[in-house]
Structures are given as structure tokens and as C-alpha cells.
Amino acid sequence: MTLPIPASQLKARLIQENLTTPERFDALAEEAALKNQNLLDILISEHVADANYLNRLVADFLGVELINFNITPINQELVKMIPEEIARQRQIIIFSKEEDGTLDVAMNDPSDLATLEYLTQHLRAKVRPYLATQADLNRGYSVYGSQLTSDFKTIIEKNIQETLRNQGKTAEESAGQLPIVAIVDNIMSYAISLRASDVHLEVLEDVTLIRYRVDGILYEIMRIPKIVHTALVARLKLLSGLKIDEHYEPQDGRFRYQSAHQVVDVRVSVMPTFYGEKIVMRLLESSQKPLSLDELGFLPDTAKIVEDNLKKTYGMLLSCGPTGAGKTTTLYALMNMLNKPNVNIVTVEDPIEYNMRYVNQSQVNTRAGITFASGLRSILRQDPNIIMVGEIRDKETANISVQAALTGHLLLSSLHTNDAPTAIPRLFDLEIPPFLVGSVLNLIVAQRLVRRICKSCIYSYQPEEAISSLLADQVKELGLKVKSYTVPKLLFKGKGCTVCNGTGYQGRAGIYEVLSITENIRKIIVAPNFDLDKLKEEAANEGMVTMFEDGLKKAELGVTTLDEVLRVIRE
Numbered sequence: 001m002t003l004p005i006p007a008s009q010l011k012a013r014l015i016q017e018n019l020t021t022p023e024r025f026d027a028l029a030e031e032a033a034l035k036n037q038n039l040l041d042i043l044i045s046e047h048v049a050d051a052n053y054l055n056r057l058v059a060d061f062l063g064v065e066l067i068n069f070n071i072t073p074i075n076q077e078l079v080k081m082i083p084e085e086i087a088r089q090r091q092i093i094i095f096s097k098e099e100d101g102t103l104d105v106a107m108n109d110p111s112d113l114a115t116l117e118y119l120t121q122h123l124r125a126k127v128r129p130y131l132a133t134q135a136d137l138n139r140g141y142s143v144y145g146s147q148l149t150s151d152f153k154t155i156i157e158k159n160i161q162e163t164l165r166n167q168g169k170t171a172e173e174s175a176g177q178l179p180i181v182a183i184v185d186n187i188m189s190y191a192i193s194l195r196a197s198d199v200h201l202e203v204l205e206d207v208t209l210i211r212y213r214v215d216g217i218l219y220e221i222m223r224i225p226k227i228v229h230t231a232l233v234a235r236l237k238l239l240s241g242l243k244i245d246e247h248y249e250p251q252d253g254r255f256r257y258q259s260a261h262q263v264v265d266v267r268v269s270v271m272p273t274f275y276g277e278k279i280v281m282r283l284l285e286s287s288q289k290p291l292s293l294d295e296l297g298f299l300p301d302t303a304k305i306v307e308d309n310l311k312k313t314y315g316m317l318l319s320c321g322p323t324g325a326g327k328t329t330t331l332y333a334l335m336n337m338l339n340k341p342n343v344n345i346v347t348v349e350d351p352i353e354y355n356m357r358y359v360n361q362s363q364v365n366t367r368a369g370i371t372f373a374s375g376l377r378s379i380l381r382q383d384p385n386i387i388m389v390g391e392i393r394d395k396e397t398a399n400i401s402v403q404a405a406l407t408g409h410l411l412l413s414s415l416h417t418n419d420a421p422t423a424i425p426r427l428f429d430l431e432i433p434p435f436l437v438g439s440v441l442n443l444i445v446a447q448r449l450v451r452r453i454c455k456s457c458i459y460s461y462q463p464e465e466a467i468s469s470l471l472a473d474q475v476k477e478l479g480l481k482v483k484s485y486t487v488p489k490l491l492f493k494g495k496g497c498t499v500c501n502g503t504g505y506q507g508r509a510g511i512y513e514v515l516s517i518t519e520n521i522r523k524i525i526v527a528p529n530f531d532l533d534k535l536k537e538e539a540a541n542e543g544m545v546t547m548f549e550d551g552l553k554k555a556e557l558g559v560t561t562l563d564e565v566l567r568v569i570r571e
Helices: 007-016 022-035 039-045 051-062 084-090 113-123 134-141 143-164 171-175 178-193 226-240 300-310 327-338 372-379 395-406 423-429 434-440 467-478 519-526 532-541 547-556 562-570
Strands: 092-097 103-107 127-131 196-203 207-214 217-225 251-258 263-273 276-285 315-320 345-349 360-363 386-389 410-415 441-453 458-461 491-494 505-516
Touching: 007 022, 007 039, 007 051, 022 039, 039 051, 051 127, 084 092, 084 134, 092 113, 092 134, 103 113, 103 134, 113 127, 143 178, 143 217, 178 196, 178 226, 178 263, 196 226, 207 226, 217 226, 226 251, 226 263, 226 276, 300 327, 300 441, 300 505, 315 327, 315 395, 327 345, 327 386, 327 410, 327 441, 345 372, 360 372, 372 386, 372 395, 386 395, 395 410, 395 434, 410 423, 423 434, 423 441, 423 532, 434 441, 434 519, 441 491, 441 547, 441 562, 467 562, 491 547, 505 547, 505 562, 519 532, 547 562
Parallel strands: 103 127, 315 410, 315 441, 345 360, 345 386, 386 410
Antiparallel strands: 092 103, 196 207, 196 276, 207 217, 251 263, 263 276, 441 505, 458 491
16 A cells, blocks of 8 residues: 555654654654655554554545445446556556446545546546555456456467467477467466466376466366477477477576566476476566565464564574475565664575565575575675575585574574474484584474465354364374364355355465474473474473464464365375
């Protein structure tokens, strides 16, 4: 959301409500300018005020109502009066029509007079603006998706037929032809519209399979004739700067793709398989800002533990979980919180996923001899205060990381483990002595990603009496240790609607396990006979909430479902 309310008036109101001091407000305003971020976002992430309060404040100042699409329905026909590209560009959604013909328009900035004038002239009708959050606007934009589905398949089929008529051309020649260009463009734009994180092009014996991963789940989108696969691969290699004539070795590249309303960075992986080359593309929104702990899904108690440990000036913070669990996103959020004018933050990453202002980011390049270990050695000569190593994969990187954390640097990194306590024996496996592990570790955060219940079709229900025993059986089967759990009177699900493509889910949130290294934990780590079970028991005694318990709490709050928590815990 933009800042339509003058900063001076916002400051006066927040001070009047005893939510901040003049000094702190000025410091946060300076930080917002430094990071090129919205001041309201900074105020929310720093817990000065919550989003609802600030939205109401802005609405009151502008003299408009605050719209909530969880309550107010969207007229799908009215939405399409404005093309999606213009709606996204101007951050508007037409959602209703009054008896006198006035059109109700949700806006990111109701004070945008140029947009209001454009709507009045273009629609030849009176317009009434409402203030809407970005989440509500995105809910409105999803209405365009239902038409896009049929358009996508029609366009793909049309261009496939055109490609089949040009069979005589080589793959290199076809890669630049309009039909193949159009197929790739539509695959990419449709993936972006569905918020897909990955696109898979898999060649089978007789067809090519197109699959998208949306909110962590892989969906088959369509099948196309295998005969066009080679040309599609050539086109994507061309975009990614890869060798078109290399078919027997894996290749990695990247390119930037701009759709009608969004720019994404695309990481491309090409791998030879039995029937041909498979391509997987990871889509990263280039404009996405690092999220706050609240937005990531941290509950207040666990967020406070993380924030307290970020105040330390040296030591190691680890983010743990399997591939695709959101570890890197968590590390970026932590760096965003640490990104102040008086510190030097340097990173070595593979790859650089988000560009952060005032953070010195370097990319692993094995061909040029830049690995995590060699990059980390160079970083230590750059006078850093805070270091972020994308991943600790080997003994050399682990050893240099520990030495850096011991010599006055705060070091953030990720590790592949199933939970937080298991990170400690993993460091032992990387030949870090127990006394060093105990000395250097400050905090371990383990995580998984669960799908959020769609806010447009969420409903509550009374769980069956048998669910408690079923849950107990699941806990036992998974070998989890959970404190006594009482099934709440109400749980939540999504019915499935056009906004969430009938899934009942939209977006993802993290479930977390935060292990703070206290004196008692440290004594167990350095003990001659390390006992993982004893460490877990002590962590539980000190109040550590496991990922499963965190997930149960979020199911109770209506963030996700019990089924979803059990699904990701099994992974």
C-alpha cells in the first residue's frame, strides 16, 4: 500500500495513541527510505501497529470505507470491465454496482485522482472509491484466471497445429518461430497467473507433460505432442543462455520474463532423461520484498525468541528443513530485519534469489572457482558485521562458518535437517567439535510450509468426536512427542472457489520449531556422550514448541487445516 496520509500526520496520530515515540518514528522513516520500502510495511514489521489499525487510519484520513472481500462479494462480470493489465497497473478492482449506476472500485490508493478520472472517462459512469489491501486486490485479480484457463489451452492447441505444419525445420530454427515463442510465452504467463513456483516440462514415451507446482502441490496442466518438445527445449535454452546443441549433460541457466503485469526471474534446470531432456523452471518474483516474521507465519512467542537472538553481535543462526521448505526466504527476512545503516552485510548464495538494497550479495560460480567455502574466505576480508552463507553443505564451509561466527561475526546459514535438534549431530557429522558447536550456536529454526486456507471460501465446522483419537494415532505413527492436545470446538476448511481454483487453499505459511541454545542445552551439546533424546527432552522442558504443535495451533487459528499439517510433517 502506498502512503496517501502525510508522514507528519501519521507520526502525530501514532504518538498521540502512545504507539511510538518521535525518535523511533523518525528512525523507522529513515529505515524505510534506506531500504526503499513502504513506511507502513516497516511500522507493521516493527510491531508499532498492526495492518488493520493502519488501514483504518488511512481510510479515515481519506474519508473512504475500507473494503473486505472476505465479507463483500465480488461481481465477476464487473471486474472484467477493466482489462487485467490495467487493473494491476493501476491497482484497482471494480467489484459492485449501486442502484443509481455508481461503480464501486477497490483501490490501493483512493487518493489517486488520475486513476479516478481515467475510470470516470473510460467507463462513462460515476465511481466510488474504497480502500483495499493488497491481499484483497489479489483476490479480485484471481477472477481473471478462470477465463485465462480456457484461453491458455486454446492458444497452445492453435500454436501446436502451426508447429506441426513446420516439421521440416530444425530445433534451432523452430526455437525462433512464432508458434514456439507463443507456446513458451503462454506457459510462462499462465504459470504466473496461477502463482506457480515451478514449471515442469517432462518428456514421456509419447507426449510432453506440463506440470505446475502451486502452493507446494504439483498439478498436471496439460499434455502436448512430443514432436514439439525438442523445439520447446531449444527455445528455453536460447532464453537461458545455454548450449542448444548439448543434449547429454545437465545445464543450469536463468532469464527474466515479463508478463503483462509482472516481472519474474526464472531459474532453469535442464537434465537428460531416457526419452529426452526434462526442464524445470523456478519462478521468483523479482519485485518481491523480504517478508516480516508475521507474514512468514511466526507466532508472537517464537517471533520474540528470534528477534532477541538477532540482537546478538556474534554467533550462528541456522535455518533448517528439507528442500523447498522456505529456508532461504526466512534468511532473507532475518537479513531485512538486520539491514541497518551501521552494519555491513555480505552474502554468498547459490543462487541470489532476491536483490536486497544495501546488502552485498555474491553468487557461487564453480567454473570461476567461487564456492561457498572460497566465497566465505573472501567475505571475511570485506570487513563484515553480518554474513549470510546460503547453505552449509560440506566440512570446509562448516569449519570456516564456525570460525567466522567465533571471531565477532553474526553468521546466518541453512542446513538440511528434519528438525531443529537434529542440526546439532549434523554439525558433528561435518567434523565440528562439540565444544565449538556449543560455543558458536545461538539459535536453530526448523520449518515446513503449509498451505493457507483460502480466505474467500473459509468456513468453520465442529470436528467429530473421533478426531482426537485419530490425531493421537497419527502422532504415534509419526513418532512425535506432543504435549496433551485438546481438539478445539471449531476447526476450519476452504470450500473451494474461483479465487483458489477449487482447492480451498491459497498461499502458504510456515510452521516453525525454534531452539534457543541456553546454558542447559549447551551443557548437553558438549557432554562426552551426546544424547539427542536428552536434548529434545530438555528443549521441551524449557518450552520449545515443536513444528507439529505450531501447526496444530495454526489449524486452531484458521491459518491451515489439520490434514495439511499432517501432510507436511510426513514429508
